[in-house]
Amino acid sequence: MFNDPLAAALAKIMNAERVGKKEVEIKPASTLMKRILGLLQEHQYLGSCELVEDGKGGVLKVNLLGNVNKCGVVKPRFSTKHTTFEKWEKRYLPAKDFGLLVVSTPKGIMTNMQAKQERTGGKLLAYCY
Numbered sequence: 001m002f003n004d005p006l007a008a009a010l011a012k013i014m015n016a017e018r019v020g021k022k023e024v025e026i027k028p029a030s031t032l033m034k035r036i037l038g039l040l041q042e043h044q045y046l047g048s049c050e051l052v053e054d055g056k057g058g059v060l061k062v063n064l065l066g067n068v069n070k071c072g073v074v075k076p077r078f079s080t081k082h083t084t085f086e087k088w089e090k091r092y093l094p095a096k097d098f099g100l101l102v103v104s105t106p107k108g109i110m111t112n113m114q115a116k117q118e119r120t121g122g123k124l125l126a127y128c129y
Helices: 005-019 031-042 085-092 112-118
Strands: 023-026 046-052 059-064 071-073 100-105 108-111 122-128
Touching (some): 005 023, 005 059, 005 071, 031 046, 085 100, 085 122
Antiparallel strands (some): 023 059, 046 059, 100 108
């Protein structure tokens, strides 16, 4: 049993990227995980992401492009305002405008740049660069 399936999924992606694999299977699948992987796919960190039902929660098959340097979850899930994203970018990302933070907002799951444009805060979930 996993304590944090999202952390396990991102660690699995990191390990597969390091050894040069082209595909990784993540289980169990969840809608939160699918949305976060969809954001990483939009920003060209991951290739296609496909949900396969196996009767036990589903499996996400993710094609890797080799573009992930590091990714992980933010623990504890800090609350932030739209004015304080720069503080968290300095802490989790290596340079300005390089990489992304994934934020859960009242308007849905989005990146830190989208949340700044929408002028909304939320809880930090993950980072990737």
